Amino acid sequence: xxxxxxxxxxxxxxxxxxxGGAVVYTRSRALDPAxxxxxxxxxSRVGLDWARFAKTNNACEAEPRRRLVPPGDLDTLxxxxxxxxxxxxxxxxxxxGQAARAASQxxxxxxGRAARGLRGLEDRxxxxxPGFTVLxxxxxxALTKEEKEVARAxxxxxxxxxxxxxxxxxxxxGPGPGPLRAFRLPWQR
Numbered sequence: 001x002x003x004x005x006x007x008x009x010x011x012x013x014x015x016x017x018x019x020g021g022a023v024v025y026t027r028s029r030a031l032d033p034a035x036x037x038x039x040x041x042x043x044s045r046v047g048l049d050w051a052r053f054a055k056t057n058n059a060c061e062a063e064p065r066r067r068l069v070p071p072g073d074l075d076t077l078x079x080x081x082x083x084x085x086x087x088x089x090x091x092x093x094x095x096x097g098q099a100a101r102a103a104s105q106x107x108x109x110x111x112g113r114a115a116r117g118l119r120g121l122e123d124r125x126x127x128x129x130p131g132f133t134v135l136x137x138x139x140x141x142a143l144t145k146e147e148k149e150v151a152r153a154x155x156x157x158x159x160x161x162x163x164x165x166x167x168x169x170x171x172x173x174g175p176g177p178g179p180l181r182a183f184r185l186p187w188q189r
Contacts, residue, residue, distance in 0.1 A: 004035055008048065017105060022053055029058055
């Protein structure tokens with residue numbers, strides 16, 4: 001059976017860009033130091049530096065509860081208050097650092113999305129000179145309206161030409177003074 005299995009992972013998602021790490025599974029709770037040379041060599045074969053990874057405590061023990069005990073004297077009480085204050089300040093600094101990193105990442109992502117959106121908008125702008133720039137979609141709407149007007153005018157002209165041709169054909173075929181006299185152009189009426 002295998003003595004160990006190593007899993008290396010890298011990823012990116014909406015909340016965290018560029019996370020990664022590795023897990024080494026063994027049959028014992030703690031990593032046997034005798035396995036480290038073999039792991040170091042296996043990691044280096046895939047381009048990873050074993051020294052850059054950190055060992056974690058795999059004991060999964062609950063944190064000890066803090067107890068407040070009545071001080072024997074005021075000096076001890078002051079020391080306890082100072083120690084608790086320093087611990088709270090350290091935790092607050094860690095939380096502030098995490099919040100700042102998260103806010104920075106979120107801001108970078110928002111700036112990236114805004115830049116991509118602006119580039120997309122700029123790509124759709126069409127300029128006809130100073131003071132006359134429109135979005136391509138607005139231009140397409142305007143062209144569509146103009147095309148409809150041209151098509152309507154062409155249909156009207158076709159209808160008038162067909163009517164003129166019908167009258168001309170009737171004057172050639174029917175009784176009357178002759179085709180040339182009955183044949184009148186639209187502007188001669």
